[in-house]
Amino acid sequence: MPRRSSNCRSSLSATANPPPPSSRKGRSRSATNPSPLHEVRSSSRAAQGIHDGPRRQFFLHAPRTAHHAARVNVLRTAAELGAAPRRVCLAIGVFDGVHLGHQQVIRQTVADARQHEALAVVVTFDRHPNAVLAPERTPPLLYSLPQKLRVIGSLGVDATLLIRFDKAFSEQTGEAFVRSLAGGFGHIHGVCVGASFTFGHQRSGTVASLRELGRELGFQVHGLAAVSLDGEVVSSTRIRDAIRAGDLDGASQMLGRVWSLSGGVVSGARFGRKLGFPTANLDTAGLLLPPNGVYAARATAGGRAHRAVVNIGVRPTVAPAAAAQVEAHLLDFDADLYGQELEITFIEKLRDERKFPSLDALKTQIAADISAARALFG
Numbered sequence: 001m002p003r004r005s006s007n008c009r010s011s012l013s014a015t016a017n018p019p020p021p022s023s024r025k026g027r028s029r030s031a032t033n034p035s036p037l038h039e040v041r042s043s044s045r046a047a048q049g050i051h052d053g054p055r056r057q058f059f060l061h062a063p064r065t066a067h068h069a070a071r072v073n074v075l076r077t078a079a080e081l082g083a084a085p086r087r088v089c090l091a092i093g094v095f096d097g098v099h100l101g102h103q104q105v106i107r108q109t110v111a112d113a114r115q116h117e118a119l120a121v122v123v124t125f126d127r128h129p130n131a132v133l134a135p136e137r138t139p140p141l142l143y144s145l146p147q148k149l150r151v152i153g154s155l156g157v158d159a160t161l162l163i164r165f166d167k168a169f170s171e172q173t174g175e176a177f178v179r180s181l182a183g184g185f186g187h188i189h190g191v192c193v194g195a196s197f198t199f200g201h202q203r204s205g206t207v208a209s210l211r212e213l214g215r216e217l218g219f220q221v222h223g224l225a226a227v228s229l230d231g232e233v234v235s236s237t238r239i240r241d242a243i244r245a246g247d248l249d250g251a252s253q254m255l256g257r258v259w260s261l262s263g264g265v266v267s268g269a270r271f272g273r274k275l276g277f278p279t280a281n282l283d284t285a286g287l288l289l290p291p292n293g294v295y296a297a298r299a300t301a302g303g304r305a306h307r308a309v310v311n312i313g314v315r316p317t318v319a320p321a322a323a324a325q326v327e328a329h330l331l332d333f334d335a336d337l338y339g340q341e342l343e344i345t346f347i348e349k350l351r352d353e354r355k356f357p358s359l360d361a362l363k364t365q366i367a368a369d370i371s372a373a374r375a376l377f378g
Helices: 100-115 146-153 174-184 208-216 236-244 248-255 269-273 357-375
Strands: 028-030 086-092 119-125 157-162 186-194 220-224 227-229 261-266 280-283 291-302 304-313 326-329 341-350
Touching: 086 100, 086 174, 100 119, 100 186, 100 220, 100 227, 119 146, 146 157, 174 208, 186 208, 208 220, 236 248, 248 341, 269 357, 280 341, 291 326, 291 357, 304 341, 304 357, 326 341, 341 357
Parallel strands: 086 119, 086 186, 119 157, 186 220
Antiparallel strands: 028 227, 261 280, 261 341, 280 326, 291 304, 291 341, 304 326
């Protein structure tokens, strides 16, 4: 039952200069970069004018300014980059979340490209490799594919090569993969990856074997050590754990930007409209969700941001769902959002989801939730 949207970040989840996530001490460091490429800054909640109430747990104070659109140049084949040979510097990885460690790899690639008058190209995949190799172990993703591509595009790269990761590709040897890139681009100047990077069939390729190929094919290899924050390595797994635990602030610190959830608006059962509170229902299949509950949030669609109240859960009072649903009620907004992408940035959790004794009781609580959200937004 779509119809709303909320305010904060644009449908782009990052900009070239992402806003600093709120409070949490610590700086990102890596063994190879003692003066970090990206420094996490903190800010106090009180300074932002938001104070704890008796029922609320603060998560994030999202910026009120909309993001500028990042240029996104996505290639399906290396040949689309233009007439070969083109000197390129490559960053290769899955890059789910494009967190501080991923950013270090990509920023190093951009720096190398600028220094050597080359093009900076990120090589990534259209799905998590486990979706093909071990579906039962596929983790929920931190970002949808459009989100990931936009964030990568915001980091100053010239293009992103998006490879379809299917069974045939998964059976390609690491050497064949690298040689195909070299043949497609014409002139690889350098490749930047994480120090634990593996590639090729059965993950047989390593940074060491990549360096061997580099010596033969004439490119340099950077294997960058992991980035640490507050003494712990930043990883997509650690970020997922933080989001599952409701620590959205901590997740944002590791991402280097405020975490947001993005999905297409799909048709629903219109329960919200029947109650007098129309909602936009998001398709979040395969994506990680924060804990069930009701949140004050900002939602963005079509480059416009709106204030919103978002429910994540199974709707126990109305029609229990088998899995958690994401429904956003956009304040002071009534238009059709079907088919559009809606990005939600969570500001504060208002309450847990619960079952009410009647629909009237539920409606009364929803009205109270909206009032609480308005008070937060000011």
